[in-house]
Amino acid sequence: MSAAEVSVRRRRGSFGRLFASEVHLVFGRRRNQVGLLVLFGLVTMLGVALKVSAMRHPGDRGGDLFSLVAGNGVFLGFAGLTIEIALFLPLAVSVLAGDAVAGEANLGTLRYLLVAPVGRGRLLVVKACALGVGALTGAVLVALAGVLVGVLLFGAGPLITLSGSQIGLGDGLLRLLLAALYVAVGLAALGMIGLFISTLTEQPIAATVATAMVSTLLWILDAVPQLDWLHPWLLVDRWSAFIDLLRDPVFTDRMVTGLWVDIAYGAVFLFAAWLRFRVKDITS
Amino acid sequence: MSSAPPAIASDGLGKRFGRQQVVADLALDVPKGACYGFIGPNGSGKTTTIRMLLGLVRPDGGSCSLLGEPMPSAAASVLPRVGALVEGPAFHPYLSGTANLLRVDAADPTSDPATARSRVGSALERVGLSAAAGKRYRAYSLGMRQRLGIAAALLQPRDLLVLDEPTNGLDPQGTREVRHLVAGLAAEGTTVFVSSHLLAEVEQLCDHIGVMREGRLVAQGPLAELEGLRAQRFRLQTADVAAARGVLSGLGVQDASEATDGLAGSLSGVEPERIVRALVEAGVAVRGFAVVRPTLEEAFVELTGEGFDVSG
């Protein structure tokens, strides 16, 4: 049988198959599994630290998020997202983004994907989707870790919002899920910056470090009061706005604007990655 | 001969990396069904040419086509019919051989997921890797890795195989097996384009060759035709060098050069019998006269210039 007799038509579901292969690759990698464990462990450590301080100073409650945890374990999910959003989650996404294209180039597997032929645009879209899944997994895992550890240490029940009102447990969990999704969109946008950087180099570590540096720089700029005119334009400026979900009624203005900023960043950098990758000489 | 389009054709193909012209003005012509040996010393531009043919590297100038369709624009429809090994194998170290091949197969949008496992299994079997199919790639030896690379090229029935130094790193037994495998595929009608810096290998396997030197194709054609390049030479043993030279130039043999104990040079189409008779009749004391044909190896070294030194 010659190949000419075999259909060279694109098969339905081929994108899904490649996407499944990509997700399998990312989650099958030991290092990435350890990364997820670290994200989980950090929330556990936070929970234990809060438990210890609650035992040493019982009844000493402020009105901030961390104090609320002692009253209801579900709050640990929000607290976990708060402590991991600035460094650990962006770092995790940077690692995945560094691997995405530069990692394949470094191994040389990129040339075999391209002669398969995967299609450059198709590969980039699959990589972008996998980064989205990675971002989502990280954020949801942190929230989930918060609920598990929090409920174990502090118990569950109705939640007191930051506005002082009370909401049911189910409502609270739903709001936590929304918070994780919101964080994931921001992280995915950072992933697109990383994907672009990943098309510029054959060194995954370099791409990872550069992406993590971009994220850190954005946080630093966002913290300098003299630059407040710049803040609304920074990707990370509204990342912490998920805390608005703990107000009653929920305050959505900042989050909606935040989502638009995320989408704009994501689209611009995905497009930049495509412009670069489309014509790149693959000499690795 | 049929008027089928050539399996590989290029015209004026060129590539420059920085200030170095790595491939220049390349006009490849690989007939359909041929087994084409692409030889040249290290750094002569073989891999770069293959990368351009497969659409990995964009040529600066010229055009090329695979199986009659222009590259890289027709990559999506042509490449599923092309199996390739480019500059050695490359796989994910923490995946098994099987998992790696499944990934390569998943990347091809035209491949049938229903038959993926069986195709992967038979590709592994063809290269003798069935026993190591479940082993992680990082635990593979050099030769096993090379075999896995070849297996990836055989995941589908192909019309064209482009193999860049396929026997690199294989033991003698493995080299023989791969040669046998490639010969079998060629016999089935698959066009094979195989690069090598080992002339002996290409000579045994191929019916066409192209010779690269510093980015240029210095010879190309059916092997039998290129054998004609091996002009016959003579060696004359004599003490009367000056007299012998006079007789030879009288016969039209001009480029004779001094050898250790006489003269040597190209016959220039003159029959050896005539030369010997003329020498004897002129009273030149002939101690010995021999006609020698250079090996293909020697012809190759002549074509590629300074032999096997890396240029660039």
Ligand SMILES: Nc1ncnc2c1ncn2[C@@H]1O[C@H](COP(=O)(O)OP(=O)(O)OP(=O)(O)O)[C@@H](O)[C@H]1O
């Ligand atoms: N990415 C690159 N950047 C700069 N120069 C390159 C690059 N890739 C190849 N070259 C140069 O191009 C020339 C040809 O390289 P190529 O790999 O095509 O040779 P080759 O014929 O395949 O050699 P070998 O037999 O060693 O595999 C070499 O001089 C090499 O240094």
Ligand SMILES: [Mg+2]
């Ligand atoms: Mg090479």
